[in-house]
Amino acid sequence: MTRAAQAAGTWMTPTPAEYRDPHYALHPDGTRVERLEDITRLRAAATPDLPAVITADARTTFAELDRDASRVAQALLRDGVTAGDRVCYIGENASSFLAVLFGGSKMGAIPTALNVRLSVPEMEFILGDSEPSVVVLGLGQERLVEAAAAVPSVKRVVTLSPEEGGRHTAGATVTGWDAWFDGVCDEDPGHRRSPDDTALMFYTSGTTGRPKGIELTGANIGQAIAAMHYLLELDTDCVALAPVPFFHVSGFGLALVSVVNGAALLLLNPSGPADLIRILQEYAVTHAVAVPTVIQFLLGQPEVRTADWSALRYMVYGSSPIPEPVLRDATAVFGCKFLQSYGLTESTGGVTMLSPEDHRPTRETAHRLRSAGRPMANVPVRVVDPVTLEDLPPNERGEVLIGGGHVMRRYWRNPAATSAAITPDGWLRTGDGGSMDVDGYLFLHDRLKDMIVSGGENVFPAEIESILTGHPEVAHAAVIGIPSARWGESPFAVVVRTPGSGLDEDALIAWAREQMAHYKCPVGVAFVDALPLNASGKLLKTRLREAYANPR
Numbered sequence: 219m220t221r222a223a224q225a226a227g228t229w230m231t232p233t234p235a236e237y238r239d240p241h242y243a244l245h246p247d248g249t250r251v252e253r254l255e256d257i258t259r260l261r262a263a264a265t266p267d268l269p270a271v272i273t274a275d276a277r278t279t280f281a282e283l284d285r286d287a288s289r290v291a292q293a294l295l296r297d298g299v300t301a302g303d304r305v306c307y308i309g310e311n312a313s314s315f316l317a318v319l320f321g322g323s324k325m326g327a328i329p330t331a332l333n334v335r336l337s338v339p340e341m342e343f344i345l346g347d348s349e350p351s352v353v354v355l356g357l358g359q360e361r362l363v364e365a366a367a368a369v370p371s372v373k374r375v376v377t378l379s380p381e382e383g384g385r386h387t388a389g390a391t392v393t394g395w396d397a398w399f400d401g402v403c404d405e406d407p408g409h410r411r412s413p414d415d416t417a418l419m420f421y422t423s424g425t426t427g428r429p430k431g432i433e434l435t436g437a438n439i440g441q442a443i444a445a446m447h448y449l450l451e452l453d454t455d456c457v458a459l460a461p462v463p464f465f466h467v468s469g470f471g472l473a474l475v476s477v478v479n480g481a482a483l484l485l486l487n488p489s490g491p492a493d494l495i496r497i498l499q500e501y502a503v504t505h506a507v508a509v510p511t512v513i514q515f516l517l518g519q520p521e522v523r524t525a526d527w528s529a530l531r532y533m534v535y536g537s538s539p540i541p542e543p544v545l546r547d548a549t550a551v552f553g554c555k556f557l558q559s560y561g562l563t564e565s566t567g568g569v570t571m572l573s574p575e576d577h578r579p580t581r582e583t584a585h586r587l588r589s590a591g592r593p594m595a596n597v598p599v600r601v602v603d604p605v606t607l608e609d610l611p612p613n614e615r616g617e618v619l620i621g622g623g624h625v626m627r628r629y630w631r632n633p634a635a636t637s638a639a640i641t642p643d644g645w646l647r648t649g650d651g652g653s654m655d656v657d658g659y660l661f662l663h664d665r666l667k668d669m670i671v672s673g674g675e676n677v678f679p680a681e682i683e684s685i686l687t688g689h690p691e692v693a694h695a696a697v698i699g700i701p702s703a704r705w706g707e708s709p710f711a712v713v714v715r716t717p718g719s720g721l722d723e724d725a726l727i728a729w730a731r732e733q734m735a736h737y738k739c740p741v742g743v744a745f746v747d748a749l750p751l752n753a754s755g756k757l758l759k760t761r762l763r764e765a766y767a768n769p770r
Contacts, residue, residue, distance in 0.1 A: 241440075241441055241444060241596055241623065242440040242441055242444050243440055243443045243444045243446075243447035243448075243475065243478055244447070244478075245257075245260040245261070245264075245478065246260060246261065246263075246264035246265075246480070247260055247263075247264070250440055251439070251440040251443065251444075251447075251478055252413035252436045252437050252439075252440040253323070253410055253411065253413060253417070253436045253440075254319065254320060254323035254329075254417050254418065254436060254439065255320065255323035255324045255409060255410060255411070256410070257320060257474065257477055257478060258270075258280065258283055258284040258287050258320045258477065259284060259324075259406065261280050261284075261477055261478065261480060262280045262281045262283070262284035264280075264480065265280055265454060265480045266279060266280055266281035267279050267280075267281065268280055268454055268480055268482070269482040270282070270283045270477060270482065270483060271283060271313045271316065271482070271483050271485055272457070272482050272483070272484045272485065272501070273312075273313065273485050273486065274486060276313075278313050280477075280480070283313070283316060283317065283320070283477075284320075284406075285404045286313070286317040286321070286404075287316075287317050287319075287320035287321035287323075287324055288321065288324060288404045288405060288406045288407070289317075289321065289399050289402055289403075289404045290317050290318055290320075290321025290322065290324075291321045291322070291324035291325040291406070291407050291409075292325075292402040292403055292404070292405065292407065293321075293398050293399055293402050294321065294322060294325050294327060294351075294352060295325050295407060296401075296402055297351070297352060297373055297374050298351070298373060299325065299327055299351045299352060299373075300326070300327075301325070301326025301327065301409065301411070302326065302327070302328065302416075303327050303328070303350070303351040303352075304327065304328050304329075304330045304348045304349060304350040304351065304419065305318060305322040305327045305328070305329055305330065305350055305351065305352045305353075305354070306329075306330045306331075306332055306345065306348060306350040306352070306353045306354065306366075307319070307329065307330070307331055307332070307353075307354045307356070308332045308334060308341070308353065308354070308355050308356060308359050308362060308366075309334060309354070309355060309356015309357065309358075309359055309378070310334060310356055310357070310358070310463065310487050311460065311461075311463060311464050311469070311473075311485050311487060312356055312357070312378075312485060313485060314354065314356060314378060314395065315331075315356070315464050316473065316477075316483075318354050319331075319418075319464075323409075323411075323417065324406060324407055324408075324409055325407045325409050326409045326411055327351070328416055328417065328418065328419055329418055329419070330348050330350060330418075330419040330420075330421075330431070331418075331419075331420055331464060331465035331470070332344055332345075332421065332465060333421070333463070333465050334356070334358075334359065334463070334465070338361065338362065338365055340429070341362055341365060341366075342365050342368075342369075343428065343429065344421050344429055344431075345365070345366060345369045345372070346369055347429075347431060347630070347631070348419065348421075348431055348630065349369070349370075349371035350369070350371060350372060351371060351372065351373050351374075352372065352373060352374045352375075352376065353366040353369075353372055353374075353375050353376070354375075354376045354377075354378075354395075355375065355376065355377045355378065355379075356378055357378045357379065359377070360377060360379050363375055363377060363387070363392055364387060364388065366390070367387045367388040367389070367390035367392060368388040368389075368390075369390075370389070372389075372390045373390060373391065374390060374391045374392075374393060374398075375390050375391070375392045375393070376393050376394070376395055376398045377392065377393075377394060377395065378394075378395045379394065380394065380396075384397060411436065412436075413435060413436040413437040413440070414435050414436075414437055414627075415435060415436065416433040416434070416435060416627055417434060417435055417436040417438075417439060418433075418434045418439065419431045419432060419433055419434070419630060420432045420434070420465065420467060420470075420563045422563065430629045430630065430632055430635055431629060431630025431631070431632075432563050432564055432626050432629060432630070433626060433627040433628050433629070433630055434566050434626055434627065435627050437623060438566040438623065438624060438625075438626065438627070439474065439566060441566070441596075441622075441623040441624055442471065442565075442566035442567050442568070442624050443471055443474050443475045443478070443567075444594075444595070445568070445571060445594040445595060446471060446472070446475045446534075446559075446568070447475050447478060447479065449557070449571070449573075450475065450505060450532055450534070450557070451531065451532070452475060452476060452479040452480075452481045452505060453479060453480065453481065454479075454480040454481065455481075455504075456476075456479075456481035456482070456504040456505055456531075457481065457482045457484055457501055457502060457503050457504050457505070458472055458473075458476040458481050458482070458483055458484065458503070458504065458505040458506070459484040459486070459497065459498065459501070459503045459505070459506045459507075460472040460473055460483070460506075460507045461486075461487065461488055461494060461506075461507070461508065461512070462507045462508065462509060466563075467561075467562075467563045467566065467567040468507055468509075468534075468536055468559070468567060468568075469507060470567075471567045471568070472505070472507045472534065476505075481504075481505070484497070484501050484503060486501075491512070491515040491516050491518070491519050491522075492519055492521070494512070494516065495516065495519060495521055495522055495525060498527075498530065499525055499526070502529040503529065503530060504529055504530060504531045504532070505531060505532045505534070506530065506532070506533050506534070507533075507534045507535070508533065508534075508535050509535065509536070510535055510541075510544070511694070513533070513535060513544065513548050514541075514544050514693070514694070516548075517544065517547055517548060517551060518693070518716075522551060523551055527551075527552050527553055527554060528553075530552060530553075530554040531554055531555060532554060532555050532556075532557060532574075533548070533552055533554055533555070533556050533557070534556075534557045534558075534559060535556070535557075535558055535559075536558055536559040536560055536561070536568060541683065541684040541687040541688065542587050542588055542684055542688070543687060543688040544687060545577075545587055546587070549577050549578075555574035555577070556572075556574060556577040557571060557572065557573065557574055557577075558571065558572035558590060558591055559571055559572075559590075559591070560590035560591065560660065560662065561620075561624075562620075562646075562648060563626075564625070564626045564639065564646055564648075565620045565624045565625060565626070565646055565648075566624045566625075566626065567624075568594065569593060569594055569597045569599060569620050569624055570590045570591045570592060570593050570594065570597075570599065570660050571591040571592065571593075571594050572586070572587075572589060572590060572591030572592075573591065573592075576589075576591060586659050588661060588684065589655075589659040589660055589661045589662075590652075590659075590660045590661070590662050591659065591660065592657075592658045592659055592660070593658065593660070596622060596623075597620070597621075597622050597624055598620075598621040598622050599618065599619070599620055599621070599654070599660060600618070600619040600621070600645065601614070601615075601616045601617070601618055601619070601652055601653055601654050601660075602616050602617055602619055603616050603617075604616055604617040607619075607641065610653075612653075612654055612655055612656045613653055613654075613655055613656070614653060615651055615652065615653045615663055615678075616651070616652070616653070617647060617648065617649065617650065617651065617652070618648045618650045618651070618652040618660065618662070619641075619645040619646060619647060619648065620645065620646040620648060621644060621645045621646070625640065625644060625645075625646045626640075626646070628640075649665055649667070650662055650665060651663040651665065651668075651669060651678065662680065663678040663680060663681070668698075668699075668759060670697075670698075670699035670707045670708075670709055671699075671706060671707055672699070672702070672705045672706060672707050672708055672709065672737055672738075673704075673705040673706065673737060677699075677707075677709055677737065677738050679696070679697035679698065679699075679709070681734075681738070682695075682697045682709055682711070682730075682734065682738055682739075682740065683695045683696060683697050685730065685733050685734055686711060686713065686726070686730065686740075688733070689721070689726065689729055690716070691715055691716050691719035691720075691721040692713055692714070692715065692716065692721070692726070693714045693715060693716045694713070694714040694749055695711055695712070695713045695714070696711070696712045696713075696749050696757055696759060696762055697709050697710065697711050697712075697740065698710055698712070698759055698762050698763050698766065700741075700742075700766060700767055701767065702741070705737075708740075708741040709738060709739065709740045709741065710740055710741060710742050710743075710744075710766055711726070711740035711742070711743045711744070712743075712744050712746055712749065712762050712766065713726065713743055713744070713745050713746070714745075714746060714747065714748060714749060715745055721745075723742065723743040723745075726740075726743050727739060727740060727741075727742075727743060744765075744766055749762075750762065
């Protein structure tokens with residue numbers, strides 16, 4: 219990288235020499251991963267008898283997964299689904315999800331994954347917006363049969379409920395999973411779309427308005443999983459667990475890279491932290507993905523500190539900053555390689571990486587644990603003035619922009635939102651505040667809209683939250699700005715205490731004033747049993763602002 223590029227604030231990690239093709243993940247035959255429909259085809263040809271999916275009561279080989287995908291493709295064709303039609307899956311992680319994902323792709327449809335935690339009205343909006351031809355409902359989603367069948371575009375609703383037979387409602391046919399395949403063959407229809415065509419859709423969580431469909435191409439996906447493909451050391455002896463749902467791009471990414479590399483994908487949904495610990499141990503999981511809140515919950519379980527973690531090779535985390543004290547504790551307890559990835563669904567997942575080496579810092583590099591790592595190979599990342607979009611020098615805070623082949627194609631049928639999110643020259647505006655240090659490490663400083671301006675000083679809640687969670691009696695903390703007659707805004711903390719804690723407001727504020735500049739310290743603290751989260755597990759600061767805008 220030239221000094222001029224470094225000074226301008228644009229970073230792109232040089233290509234590691236050992237990467238065979240750093241732009242793309244590669245299939246077993248050496249060809250590029252740039253079509254979803256090819257993933258099971260080529261993996262099944264390479265290792266047909268190895269386990270692809272492990273559930274509580276079954277093992278599915280790669281040959282069987284590929285056959286199931288072909289059956290889904292043939293069932294969709296029989297139902298009149300054509301290339302470009304949407305096929306929605308609503309359900310927890312399951313082998314049926316993968317069959318619909320790869321099967322829909324095999325005949326040219328666009329698989330669309332919906333968040334199972336959404337309310338029925340939210341589901342109705344997304345189904346109406348995406349206009350699917352077929353909706354597949356996983357186990358436990360029977361409540362949505364009528365809502366899905368009522369969507370005018372829907373021809374068939376398929377439910378995994380074993381009690382469901384064939385019937386008609388609201389103009390759609392409702393069928394059980396096994397019955398859906400009656401009379402269809404398992405021949406691969408052989409469809410192959412352009413890598414630049416839309417291959418998959420996710421929907422935004424809708425925290426700032428109506429959910430938007432995010433169109434990702436095959437080329438997006440092939441490039442996005444490339445870094446994980448080469449750096450996670452996945453092979454045919456590995457067992458990967460993604461308790462993160464597949465309707466989140468992080469869980470989806472691990473599922474894809476596991477299939478590409480021939481690892482077994484463990485599809486179990488833990489009932490809680492203790493159950494997750496049991497699963498990781500019982501199945502000798504080698505690779506796991508978790509959001510920071512899950513890692514923090516795990517560390518709160520006494521048994522996690524006495525368990526044998528020798529099988530665990532990698533723990534991948536992301537989706538939000540993780541407090542430094544928690545991160546240090548986690549690396550000590552699990553003893554495996556940790557890898558952090560920052561990204562958005564609009565960037566097809568991770569674009570920066572805090573490497574395992576970065577998680578073993580020296581005194582001089584310990585500050586990097588607070589970062590989101592450096593840009594992945596061939597992913598340009600910039601920090602710019604959010605008004606002028608001019609590049610900022612190192613260590614100056616602005617808006618994070620992402621470029622290159624990871625950037626989504628567009629928002630589904632929403633050109634106005636697409637234009638607002640993607641600049642004319644192809645840079646994705648993340649809306650995240652950040653800064654880049656002289657070594658190219660990205661430091662996140664909250665969503666721009668969450669920044670607090672107190673007495674003319676910019677105060678970033680994530681920094682305060684990281685410090686507050688360093689208190690031994692603080693389990694979780696969220697910081698918002700509240701009106702101040704003197705300062706304009708002041709920080710206010712909403713805190714979840716550790717079990718049995720008697721920590722009070724005055725004691726925590728006094729402690730905080732010893733840890734940080736006084737203008738950053740909370741002027742008040744509210745203690746709650748739990749922080750409000752949306753259906754995607756993201757913190758709803760809008761709820762906190764509504765509740766505590768005038769706490770005094």
